[in-house]
Amino acid sequence: MMTVTEKAAYLKGLAEGLNLDESKPETKLIKAMLDVIDEMALSIADLEDDVDMIVDQLDAVDEDLSEVEDFVFGEDDFEDEYSSCEGCPGCGEGDYFEVECPACGEVICLDESMLDEESIECPACGETLEFDFDADEDLEEDED
Secondary structure (H helix, E strand, O other): OOOOOHHHHHHHHHHHHHOOOOOOOOOOOOOHHHHHHHHHHHHHHHHHHHHHHHHHHHHHHHHHHHHHHHHHHHHHHHHHOOOOOOOOOOOOOOEEEEEEEOOOOEEEEEOHHHOOOOOEEEEOOOEEEEOOOOOHHHHHHHOO
């Protein structure tokens, strides 16, 4: 596959091969257009080189960050031990339960004492979340 700069050079070569009359206005227009195409192709090639360099740098930063995460949180334990809902009321020591707010989709961590209250306000959107465990008990009784 040809690059943009190669295609621009090919077009320039085709135009030169036509032996166009230099005195005609059409020839001047074609040559001016080919010059613009050539400049654009060089600019695109420079941008592609810059993007490749940025991607390489970003990959290096990603690898470095991964090493820092492994050092700080231990290998592959980060996602298992820590919830995605930093700072919500139930996170911390002990058992907790993750609940997704139906209004905003935020994941909230609750401990057992918070579930006993039967409702809590979502820290993200303020929506009141209610917990009804009587319905679960009724289902268990029906199964027996």
